[in-house]
Amino acid sequence: MTTTSNVKNKVENVVDETESTVDQAAKDLQDSVDAFARTAQETVDTTVNTVGDTVSRTASSLSAAAANLADASEAIRDNEIGQLGRDISKLARRNPVVFAGGALLLGYAIARTLSDARYK
Structure with a gap:
């Protein structure tokens, strides 16, 4: 056991x-x-x-880009060419990225408009 x-x-x-x-x-x-x-x-x-x-x-x-575009729109509508140039210069110094993006978009829009007009 x-x-x-x-x-x-x-x-x-x-x-x-x-x-x-x-x-x-x-x-x-x-x-x-x-x-x-x-x-x-x-x-x-x-x-x-x-x-x-x-x-x-x-x-x-x-x-910020929308506000700057609104400011630019008002400037174009309300100011003369010399003042517009100074305002664009100030915008470019304050917000270079926004300015470059706006310039790029403007260039693209102009190119599209010109290319569309050429083919019609």
Whole structure:
């Protein structure tokens, strides 16, 4: 009976160790899943903030461009040519990117108009 008792004790010990190992593995897996979920959420939050900041800056730039175009429209309508040249020069110094973009758009519009007129 001692042999049976020894085998039974060894089997119980192996079962206990196996259960302990499985419990530890399950805990480690849950910790990994939790860490992954936190990392994923942080990535989402960072991405949302980055995209939000980019959209905000773009909207601000577009708003400034619209205001500058409105100012330019008023200047063209209300001022003489000399004053218009000075105002355009000031605009170019204050907002060179907006000025360059406006010049590019104006050049594109003129080119399209001329090319359309040539083919008609």
